[in-house]
Amino acid sequence: MTESVAIVDYGSGNLRSAAKAFERAASDRGLNERVLVTADPDAVLRADRVVLPGVGAFADCMRGLLAVKGMRAALDEAVRKRGRPFLGICVGMQLMAERGVEFGTHKGLGWIEGEVRAIEPINGLKVPHMGWNDVTIRAGEKLFDGLPTGTPMYFVHSYNFYPARQDDVAASADYGGAVTAALRRGNMAGTQFHPEKSQAAGLRLIGNFLDWRP
């Protein structure tokens, strides 16, 4: 049976690149996955997997997501209640947090305890954290199958997700301290880096997500 993956369109992120990367990863795997870029909550509910992209500011993205009527409820239903595999990318991962702190405090989806805060440019640290950085991967993470710990992935962000529970951290990077590179709890996963921009390693992770049965 053909499975489908819904990439949520709420006006944020490079959706064209993301969709193409998912299509490529699926064909590399010999999967017949249907890739759908959609702003329709019903389409998200019907999909077998859900991807939430996002770039820019946390508050803007959250506002954009809430502006799509019914989308938040559809995400809660598909991901939290029905347990569909979920991948948040960059700010899409950050939105799983309880809150983002940036010119005030803003509520996130509240799926994973913790908050999103700025990376401080101290001691000459350049912000945004931009470029390829190696990720230290927790053993046994299915999304990183075939990717050795230390694999470089492409990051571009100025904010970091500080989870309340270290158990939720699937991978981390070092940039003036620990940066959350990937989160996972049950069927919910997210990457701070951009797998759709991380060449072969990124496509591999996307393929793993398409094969993932949490």
Added chain:
Amino acid sequence: MLRVRVIPCLDVKDGRVVKGVRFVDLVDAGDPVAAAKAYDAAGADELCFLDIRASHENRGTLLDIVGRTADACFMPLTVGGGVRTVEDVVILLASGADKVLINTAAHTDRGLVRRAAEKVGSQAVVVNIDGTRVSAEPARWEVFSHVGHRAIGIDAVAYAREVVSLGAGELLVTSKDRDGTGAGYDIALTRAIADAVTVPVIASGGAGTLDHLVAGVRDGHASAVLAASIFHFGRFSIAEAKAALKAASLPVRETGG
């Protein structure tokens, strides 16, 4: 550890790569998409397209190139040339660019940097600063404008600070004096700006040897190095550039290419 990025830059004019790309046997050395794919396979860390004769008439051609490149190359892509409005930025991003270069338009309209960053986020806004040396001792540089082809009386380091405060997420620092000479980056210019701002700086303009790339990072304090002809004509490969950086104890991403 964050790796030093090696970024080949493709100058595009009327939809064709200027002077062509000859480091591999491309059927068409002037095809920007074929060149981008070759650099993707060679392990480049990012790609940059610069539309050097940006005009409204050929904008569609550039957008088509950006789109076809993004469809085939799953790596970061920066695109510049003729970006004058927030709408230009948005359209390039929607076509598949990850970052957009703003250059001349910001000289007279600094607000463009702020509006673009507010709309799409700082991470997607790169400001290109063309600097030209106006005094040797003490060293001083002014911003150079392609409009009128002259220095415009704005201190390059002060300008760098200003555009970062307005929301630029990265700076491409190009020495107009060295560009095309192969004599090496203007290291003092690169360092003066890199040390003055908190965002990453890409060294550009003048790379002719692998030592120049090393100096751009080690002495110029750049986070990334951009070059064109040394790669396009096969003088050095991306792998050789990374090997040279690595030999100088600088962290690079090694790939199969």
